Amino acid sequence: MAIKKSRVEGGFSEDAIEGLAKRVEYLEDFRTGVLQMVKELESSEEELASAHRLLKETRDQLVQSSKLAALGELASTLAHELSQPLTIIKGVSQNMIGSFNEGSPDHEKLTLIIHATKKMETVIKHLRIFSRKEEPVMEPVDLNRVIKEAFVMVKGLLTDNSIDVRMDLSPLPRVSGSPVRIEQVIINIVTNARDAMPEGGVLEIETRAEAVNGRPCAGLTINDTGAGIPVENLKRIFDPFFTTKGPGKGTGLGLSISYAIIKEHGGEITVESVPGRGTSFHITIPAIKGTGK
Numbered sequence: 001m002a003i004k005k006s007r008v009e010g011g012f013s014e015d016a017i018e019g020l021a022k023r024v025e026y027l028e029d030f031r032t033g034v035l036q037m038v039k040e041l042e043s044s045e046e047e048l049a050s051a052h053r054l055l056k057e058t059r060d061q062l063v064q065s066s067k068l069a070a071l072g073e074l075a076s077t078l079a080h081e082l083s084q085p086l087t088i089i090k091g092v093s094q095n096m097i098g099s100f101n102e103g104s105p106d107h108e109k110l111t112l113i114i115h116a117t118k119k120m121e122t123v124i125k126h127l128r129i130f131s132r133k134e135e136p137v138m139e140p141v142d143l144n145r146v147i148k149e150a151f152v153m154v155k156g157l158l159t160d161n162s163i164d165v166r167m168d169l170s171p172l173p174r175v176s177g178s179p180v181r182i183e184q185v186i187i188n189i190v191t192n193a194r195d196a197m198p199e200g201g202v203l204e205i206e207t208r209a210e211a212v213n214g215r216p217c218a219g220l221t222i223n224d225t226g227a228g229i230p231v232e233n234l235k236r237i238f239d240p241f242f243t244t245k246g247p248g249k250g251t252g253l254g255l256s257i258s259y260a261i262i263k264e265h266g267g268e269i270t271v272e273s274v275p276g277r278g279t280s281f282h283i284t285i286p287a288i289k290g291t292g293k
């Protein structure tokens with residue numbers, strides 16, 4: 001009834017029109033409000049997603065460090081417990097081998113034993129790096145120089161395997177580091193690249209001055225054109241003892257040691273890989289304060 005009353009002939013009363021206009025205005029405001037809310041929701045969804053990503057990365061790093069910490073404990077015990085009996089086995093075998101003619105079955109057996117003990121010694125030496133008892137001696141290091149020195153050692157390894165080496169080194173800020181350990185990281189990565197390119201290929205080593213979260217760093221990228229790493233393995237390659245190489249060929253320690261060494265230098269090591277195309281390792285180590293660009 002109330003509606004009828006407010007009607008005038010041929011249309012709506014002014015009151016009704018005003019009321020409608022107000023409603024339209026209100027609805028417009030409401031729509032803008034809803035759109036705003038949707039926008040905010042979208043951006044908080046993005047924030048949530050990036051927080052989630054960050055959390056996942058941190059969790060992965062935590063898992064990695066706790067694995068390394070556990071390995072550190074195990075490593076120092078193992079290295080200690082195994083070294084002594086191993087020295088005895090090696091010493092006695094080396095003594096005994098002199099009493100047999102070269103080429104005789106006993107001589108061959110002892111050669112095998114000595115060879116095996118040498119391999120075990122290498123593994124023990126690797127394991128020692130994990131035990132916190134052996135702190136590295138840190139000094140100002142020019143990463144380019146360490147790379148050049150490491151390549152004196154691995155060059156033959158690469159050229160023998162028809163691997164073309166391309167080096168592109170730029171001036172870098174100095175880092176605080178252990179040249180021996182950084183060299184070990186480079187050798188580990190290059191050896192893996194060699195293994196991934198049995199038919200030959202290209203190995204690229206590139207250095208650049210970089211900034212990570214605003215902090216000057218020395219950056220190193222090592223690319224290979226090898227087999228690549230299947231996505232299901234990417235997460236595991238830094239795990240101690242993870243190897244896809246056959247028995248006697250891989251220890252699965254190279255990259256976990258490299259990871260530990262780079263962490264020890266306050267740096268980061270990441271990997272990207274396309275199966276069938278190749279793999280790229282990227283390392284950053286913070287510059288000594290005051291030497292960055």
Ligand SMILES: Nc1ncnc2c1ncn2[C@@H]1O[C@H](COP(=O)(O)OP(=O)(O)O)[C@@H](O)[C@H]1O
Pocket residue numbers: 188192193196224226227228229233237242243244245249250251252253254255256279
């Ligand atoms: N450049 C690479 N290309 C392809 N796969 C790689 C590369 N580097 C590492 N990997 C993979 O990561 C695994 C772990 O490497 P690492 O820790 O050095 O142990 P290992 O070389 O003894 O197997 C390798 O077995 C291999 O599957």
Ligand SMILES: [Mg+2]
Pocket residue numbers: 188191192253254255
């Ligand atoms: Mg290796």
